[in-house]
Amino acid sequence: MKTLIIDDEKRSRHLLSNLIAEHCPSIEEVYEASDLKLGVDVIKTEHPDIVFLDIEMPNQSGLDILEYFPEKVDFKIIFVTAYNQYAIEAFKLSAIDYLLKPVDITELKEAITKAKETIEAHNLSGQLNKLRNSFRQLSMDKIALEIPKGILFASHSDIIYFEANGMYTNVQLAEGKQKIICKPLKHFVVQLSDNAMFFKCHRSYFINLKYVEELVRDDGDYLLMSNQKRIPISKSKHNQFLEIVKETFM
Numbered sequence: 001m002k003t004l005i006i007d008d009e010k011r012s013r014h015l016l017s018n019l020i021a022e023h024c025p026s027i028e029e030v031y032e033a034s035d036l037k038l039g040v041d042v043i044k045t046e047h048p049d050i051v052f053l054d055i056e057m058p059n060q061s062g063l064d065i066l067e068y069f070p071e072k073v074d075f076k077i078i079f080v081t082a083y084n085q086y087a088i089e090a091f092k093l094s095a096i097d098y099l100l101k102p103v104d105i106t107e108l109k110e111a112i113t114k115a116k117e118t119i120e121a122h123n124l125s126g127q128l129n130k131l132r133n134s135f136r137q138l139s140m141d142k143i144a145l146e147i148p149k150g151i152l153f154a155s156h157s158d159i160i161y162f163e164a165n166g167m168y169t170n171v172q173l174a175e176g177k178q179k180i181i182c183k184p185l186k187h188f189v190v191q192l193s194d195n196a197m198f199f200k201c202h203r204s205y206f207i208n209l210k211y212v213e214e215l216v217r218d219d220g221d222y223l224l225m226s227n228q229k230r231i232p233i234s235k236s237k238h239n240q241f242l243e244i245v246k247e248t249f250m
Contacts, residue, residue: 001116002029002046006039006062007054007080016052016080016103023105024112036060040068048075050096050115055081076115143191145171146182156195160225162188162206172227174211201233201241215241 003020007013013032020027031046033039035057043051053062062079082101096118097111143159145152154173163170164185171179181188189206192198200206201223214224221238223231233241 001027001050001119002031002048003027003050003052004031004033004039004042004046004048004075005052005080006033006036006057007052008034008057008059009054010034012054012080012101016108019103019105019108020112023109026112026116036062036065036068040065043069043075049119050076050078050112052078052080052099055079076118078111078115143188145179147179148182152179156192156197156208157210159208160211160227161208161229161231164204172229174226176227199237199241199244201231201237203234205231207231209244215245 005013005016007016013034017030017032020030027050029046029048031042031048033042036059039051039053042048051065053065055062062081065077066073076096078097078099079095080099080101080103096115097107099107099111141157142153142155145154154171158174160172160174162185163172165180167184169181169183169185169188171181173179185204185206189198189200192206197209198206199209207223207225211226212223213226215233216222216224216230221233223233225231
């Protein structure tokens, strides 16, 4: 991790820098700045993870740091000062911690540990959000099927039909494989309700219209799928199916 010390007192900067070097191995780089403006320049160029910030400085108070970052603060602030009356103001700015001069080694370690944990939690949250976005993109074309030994990600276009099997569902894939999924048929009907290619033709079947080869009017109407599977079409769905055919192909 990188850190920056902003303090107008050179001796205070060097003392804190030495304490960090001796007792805080997680800090790999330490930068220094003698006032807030110079410190802001370092933040923008070096992007430190933690900023140790003196509050009482001649030109500008450390409490004014947020004026330079109105939109986003992507570093953790630990205020360091000899005057504890600033504590309440400091924490109103969401400081990670507050250290009084002279800095106590134990309190310094605890403050850095707290900052590190917050940074790691933030990074994990960011990684999870990226993963969520990736899965959202994936879900636009694929569906997650919970098989007994894991999860199978199948493209919508590779599914020929879903078949009810009690509290489970048989999924027939275009490549000839059939999977037993640990979800009832209703789950997939709801999940794919916005996908116009899927049609519930019968209480036990939810089909991909892409794979319908023929509507057969013989011994009760049924749909002949591309894998030669005969799937019944209920009377209540018959007219709806014909309407879809007319709208699409005629």
